[in-house]
Amino acid sequence: MKKVMLKTTLSFAVAMASTQIFAAGFAINEQSISGMGTGFAGRSSSADDASTIYGNPAGMARIKREQVTGGVALLDAHTDISKTSSSPNGGTNKGDMVPFIAVPMGYYVKPIDDQWAVGVGVYAPFGLVTDYEGGFAGRYFGSKSDVKVVTLQPTISYAFNDKVSIGFGPTINRIAGALESDLSITQAAPDGKVKIKGDDTALGYNVGVLVQATDSTRVGLTYHSKVKYKLDGDTKVNYGVLALAGQATRQKYDASLDLTTPESVDFSVTHQLDDQWTLYAGSTWTRWSRLKEITVENKGVPAVLNGQFGNITEEQDWHDTWAHAIGASYQLNKQWVLRTGFTVDQAPTNNTDRSPRIPTGDRKIFSLGAGWSPTDDLTIDVAYSYLREDSAKINLTNARGQSYSAKYENSANGFGVGATYRF
Template sequence: MKKVMLKTTFSLAVAVASTQIFASGFALNEQSVSGMGTGFAGRSSSAEDASTVFGNPAGMSRLKREQVSIGAAAIVAKSDISGSGTFGGSNDGDMVPVVAVPMGYYVKPIDDHWAFGFGVYVPFGLVTDYESGFAGRYFGDDSEVQVVTLQPTISYAFNDKVSIGFGPTINRIDGKLESATLNPVTPGTNDGRVKIKGDDTAIGFNVGVLVQATDSTRMGLTYHSKVKYKLEGDTKITGTGFGPFSGNKFDASLDIDTPESVDFSVTHELNADWTLYAGSTWTRWSRLEAITVNNEGVPPQLGGSAGPIGIINEEQNWHDTWAHAIGAAYKLNKEWTLRTGLAIDQAPTNNENRSPRIPTGDRTVFSVGAGWSPNDDVTVDLAYTYLWEEDVNVNDASPTKGAYDAKYENSAHGFGTSVTYRF
């Protein structure tokens, strides 16, 4: 069968957030509610509960009791869009549904040196679902990707100063991409649609080191590996412009890597009441240069440049990013701990290749949170985060799609809660 390359923006991510996710690109930060309260400033050095399985597996050595943490974060995003497309349409801006990001962790100390843990979390994610008749519909109007990660983990403490941790990650990705296609007979009316679906399971790893530099200062370093996926599924086309091929499905595949990242942070206990946090994260987003969906058996009249689908080459050309955060926690009394944090996060996109699937810019994130421990066995954590982005422009044009020019003003609210129970 003939093989045709259809290049399109399958802007990867996971079932959860969207263009307003709380980390750069399509990464998600919501793997810990206690960390959410401090803007994730001490993610690799705090090791306050079982969520350290993700933040720094070496931190399990600090947890002296068996414990389980279960939680979720909800994201409420808002976009104001002003712009237009060649063939008309609307810009309502409500393309991000309210979504939830679940998480769960378990840690069991084995002896003075070894500990075992297990985590279930969502490291990347995207959901964008524009209204029917969206002005940029030919460049993407529905994108959903879900990555769920399972991580069995071990840690080893050499002494009371230095520990290490490691865990393989088992990552399941499911993705869906939809776009409108221009009717060659009556452009702008009776649009067709292309829907691409695929999934894969791949292996990565998470490794970290934790150092108690002084009695009051800890330093942590965590490396999350890249994960290489080959999604396999199908491409389905519908619409009057496709003639006898309308409703047909073609085998499809997509090769993509989620990027590696390095997180370094410091936790300093200023006194019995105050704890300070600072951290930086580097992410290798430059791996995302373009997205290529390979379709098997697509007829030439659907794959040629004059066909209803056309051959689309949408480059991404993302760049590596840095995120920086500072935070603080105040122990109000035996039961309550109050938290706050501020983060600055670069966007990997550029002005030339930014698309309506991820129309994101550099963001600033402010966080507050609280931990309530009614007794030594239970802690309930709460967090609230507000994110605002710089205004960004999307300027897309194609012979088979027309043009879409728009300005996006993005913001989001995040709410998180978790419960930790110690046995």
């Protein structure tokens, strides 16, 4: 019976993983529109605008004028589901489970003197929204998820000289989420619903170093810390067959979940080839292996139902991942800069535990972008990215004999627009 609930209630962590975000697992890459144009190849070394607060806080030392940077990325995902099989038989597989998603961001940097600078950023490092159609064939393994993480990062940087700078920012992270799945204990009874929601606030940090290695080459290294959450909320069950056990058809239990989002290390190089061409390269390592298993604790569950709705653990066995990117920008004239980039990104999931909530495979991303500066005070950035994933297979069976198998082929379009204003 545990397996039924494991695949239906599971946890917020599994709900957050999705191919619809332009980074592996449940991470979001879209913290900079200018960086989006180069595939984030120079994320920790470019320091083009105030979004360096996320990319590398040491990069604030390169910003000589007080400025504010803001923007939004729009994500449009598409999924083709084929080779499906389910038990009980029937159900749909439309694949249109992801709504049009907007990811906002905003940053402010103020230089204090030639050495010190301060700033603050607000961005979304993790998140997901998925909503399968009613009657989805895999509804017992996940039907709806809505999870968001918002981070506030006050930041300070210090330049030792014109070659080396460091930066540090504590992060205040707010997570809130809700997920739903269908529940069927006997095939003779109609489906019920399981709904879980919870939230928490936790602290982390972002630290980086930036080195001007030569007159034309910069290297950057950024560390984003892990963040430990304890989500508190409730689990609601609406299922008529519970009356057979002497229980009401609606139950609500206090729920909690310990979740750690992983640390990551980003290393990149920015090389100015000449007055027009700049080249970028970077790699990011993420410690997804922290997600070995997930335990949801439901309190106040009657003894007769404890095996179904009590403490539940599932193995995830995610693995660490690498993402690699290359990019380039071309300064067409004083007003216009053109950008492009290409990224390859590993998926942390494995073929045994992959579910409809995480139907993700390794991905490739092609990016284009441009920056327009009509004045010395204002720059407007736009970007476009196209993501294509390797096909991913799902093959799940639970203790009640319910099963779902399918082949997922995922793609997505990302659009970004932002602006930087210098005071």
